[in-house]
Amino acid sequence: MAIARNIVDIALAAAGKANAGRIVRVNVLAGELRGVIPAQLMFCFGLMAENTIASGAHLNLEITPVVGRCRKCEQDFPIKDYSYVCPGCRGQDVDIIGGTELRVRDIEAE
C-alpha cells in the first residue's frame, strides 16, 4: 500500500512539473528482490489514484532481475533461484548490485 502511494505521489509531482492534465500511464521499475506482487500493486495503485489526475492511469510494471557481482573476480551475473555463487570462479563472496530498486521510470501524460 505504501509503495502504491509513493508511486502515485511521484507520478503526480512529475505531472505537475510538466503541467499535464491527466496521467495515462506510469512506468515503474521494480527489482525482483522487492517481492512486489503485480496484481496487488496495480489494485492499490488504482485505489490511491482515485480522485487525482492519475485516476484510471495504467500502471506498467517492469520487474528487473537480481544481479550479483563477485568480489573475487568482479564478474557481474544474474542470480537465479537465490543461488549466490559466481559462475566464473565459483566464489560465494557476492555483492547484490541489482534487483532491489523501486522507482518510477517515467510517466505518460496528456
Ligand SMILES: [Zn+2]
Ligand atoms: Zn568470481
